[in-house]
Amino acid sequence: MSTFLELGLKEPISRALTDLGYEKPTVIQEKAIPQIISSTDDLKAFAQTGTGKTAAFSLPILEILDPTQSNVQAIILSPTRELAVQIGNNIKDFCKYLKDVKVTTVYGGSSMEDQIRSLKRGSQIVVGTPGRTVDLINRRALKLGNVQWLVLDEADEMLNMGFKDELDKVLEATPETKQTLLFSATFPREVEAIARNYMTKPVEITSGEKNSGSDNVTHEYYAVTERTRYPALKRIADLNPDIYAIIFCRTRRETQEVADNLIRDGYSADSLHGDLSQGQRDSVMGKFRKKTIKILVATDVAARGLDVNELTHVLNHKLPDQIENYTHRSGRTGRAGNKGISIVLANGKEKGKLRQIERIIKKKFIEGKVPSGKEIVQNQLINLIDKVHNIDVNETQIGEFLPTIYEKLEDLDREELIKKFVSLEFNTMLKYYENSKDLNDLSSRDNSRARSTNDNMTRFFINIGRKDNLNPGKLIGLINDQNIGDKIEIGAIDILDTFSFFEVDKNFEDKTLEAFAANQPDFDGRSVNVEITKKERSGGGRRGGRKPFGKKDGGFGRRRSSENSSRSNDGGGRRSERRSSDRPKNSGDRNAGGFGRRRRER
Ligand code: AMP
DSSP states (O other): OOOTTTTTOOHHHHHHHHHHTOOSOOHHHHHHHHHHHHOOSOEEEEOOTTSSHHHHHHHHHHHHSOTTOOSOOEEEEOSSHHHHHHHHHHHHHHTTTOTTOOEEEEOTTSOHHHHHHHHHHOOSEEEEOHHHHHHHHHTTSSOOTTOSEEEEETHHHHHHTTOHHHHHHHHHHSOTTSEEEEEESOOOHHHHHHHHHHOSSOEEEESSSTTOOOTTEEEEEEEOOTTTHHHHHHHHHHHOTTOOEEEEESSHHHHHHHHHHHHHTTOSEEEEOTTSOHHHHHHHHHHHHTTSSSEEEEEHHHHTTOOOSOOOEEEESSOOSSTTHHHHHHTTSSOTTOOEEEEEEEOTTTHHHHHHHHHHHTSOOEEEOOOOHHHHHHHHHHHHHHHHHHOOOOHHHHHTTHHHHHHHHTTOOHHHHHHHHHHHHHHHHHHHHTTOOOTTOHHHHTOHHHHTTOTTEEEEEESOOGGGTOOHHHHHHHHHHTOOOTTOOEEEEEEOSSOEEEEEEGGGHHHHHHHHHHHOOEETTEEOOEEEOOTTOOOOOOOOOOOOOOOOEEETTEEEOOTTOOOOBOSSSOBOOOOGGGSOSOOOSTTTTSHHHHHHHO
16 A cells, blocks of 8 residues: 555645545545556546545646646536535645645536636636536636646536536537546446547546445345335434434435424434525535534435535435436445445335346345334443443532432432433333334235224224315314314324225224214315224225324433324325324314414414
8 A cells, every 4th residue: 555655746745635634545546646647648437435536636636737827727527516615625625735726616506706706816726516617618707728637526427417518518618638537436328428429548447346336335225115114214213323324315305204204203304405595505514514413314416515424324215216326325325434334225116126236336235124112222222321331420520419419319229220210211212112013014014904903093984085185184183173182192094085994092982982973073064974993894995004193202312202103195295294292282273283283384
C-alpha cells in the first residue's frame, strides 16, 4: 500500500489529506491518481459511492493544474445539488495549502448572480449540476474552451435523471483535447454509449468488480406481505437499538407515508423527497447528518449525494423499479471501511427481482426472519445493560443527590433494585410486544378469515358497505363516534359491497351493541344496523387489513403504541390511521371523533 506522496502528489496536498485524517489511499485512489497524473488518456472508472472516488479524480487534477492561470481548467458534473456541494467542499479541503486554487460550485435553486460573480473572479475548478452548468454556458458566464479535464461523476445517475441533453451540451462546449474521466457505479447501455461516443480508447479501472456492491455490505431479505411490510420494518428497527439508516422508497407518496407512520409511532425519523423545498431538504439532511434524526425515509433521487459514512443499515421498503439502483442504495452503507447491512423487504412477486440483483452484486441474499417480540426485547435489554456498564458517572454533579437517593432506596436489596430499574425501562416494551404475532407466518397473515378467529375479539356485521362509500377509515370514524369507550380496540375490518364486518375487543361487545342501538346512527342517508356475527362466517371479500388498535404509551425515548396500532389506506390513498386513544372524550359532533377531524386538520 502506497502513501499519497508515493502516488505522485505534492507535499501540500498530502498535508491537507493528513489534516482530514486520510491515512492511506483507497483502492480507487491508488489506481486512478497515478494513472491520471501520468497519462492524458480518457478514463472509465467503476466506482461506488463511498469508495473515495472524489479524491481519486480531484487530487490528480489539483496536482497538475496551473494555479497561475485563473481560467476554468476542470469541469466536474454531478447529478444533484447535494453531491455537487459535497464535491466542491471536498476539493476546497484538499487545496487547503494550495493558496491560488479556486473552486466554484454551481447548481440550481440558488442565486445565479452569486455564482456568476464567483466565476468572474476566476476559478480553475468548477463543480456543477448539468442543468445550471448549461444555463451558465448559454449566458456565456461559464467558458469551457480551455478545459483540460471533464469529470462525469455518477454518470449513470445523471442519465437516469434525464440529463442526456445537458451532458451532450457540456461535452460539446469543451475542447477535443480534454481528458474525460467518467465515474459510475453501474454501466448500463446509456453510460456505455456516452463512453463510446465521447471518449477515446478509455483506460478502465475499477474499485472492485464491475457493478458489484461493496465487500463491506451484507445483503439480507425478509419475506413480507403488504400487511406485514410496515410492522416488519418497525421490528427490524427495534431489533437494532443503535440503528442509523436510510429507508428507500420508490415514490414520494410512499416515502411520506412511511415517514409519517414512523414519526407517529415515535421513531426518530423524517422524510426526504422531491416535494420538499430545497430549504426543507437541507434542514432534514442537516439533522440526519447530526444524527438528530436516526432514520431517513427517502426516494432514490433525493438521497443522492448525502455524504454519511456511518449508516448501519439501508432498508429497501420496496425495491427500486430499475434494479441497477439497488447497488446505489446498498452502497450508502459499508462506506469508508465500515460494515453495513442492506435489507430488502420483498413480497412473493418481488422475490424474482432478488435473483436479478444477486447476479449484479455477485452476492447472495441471506434470508432473514422477522424478529419476534421476545428477540427484540432481549436485544434491547442487553443493549441497555451494556449502556449501564459503559456510562460515565459524573461523580461531582451526581454526588450531592446520592445521600437522599441511597436513603430512599435503602429498603431494596440488589436483586430488587435491578429488577425495578430494568422494569422501569422495559415494561413499555414488554407490553408493546405482548402477544405479538409471528410475522414470518405468511399463510395466516394473508388470510383474513384466520385473523378473525382472534379469541379476544367479537366480530360484528354492519349493514353498509362499499356501495355506501364506506371504507375502513370511515367505518372506524363511525364506530368512534358512538362513544363506546376510550380504550376500545378495533380489529380486522372487511368491507364488502353492501355490508361489512368489523371486530371489536370482546370487553366492548355489549357496549358496542348498546351504543349503536341507542344512537341509531345513519351513514350516507342509510340507517345503520349492527349485529354480532359468527367469526367463521363464510363469504369472500376484501381484507380490511386492520389489526387491533393499541394503547398510547411511552418508553425507549419514543412514543409507542401497541405494535398492532394500525393504519390503512382508505381507498383514495389518504392515510386514514388513528388510534382509539386519540378520540376526544365527548364527540357530539359527528366528525369530531372520526376521520373527518383528521382530514380537516390537514
Ligand atoms: P467518496 O466516495 O468520494 O464520496 O468518499 C467517501 C468518504 O470517504 C468521504 O467521506 C471521504 O471523505 C472519505 N475518504 C475518501 N478517501 C479517503 C481516504 N483515503 N481515507 C479515509 N477516508 C477517505
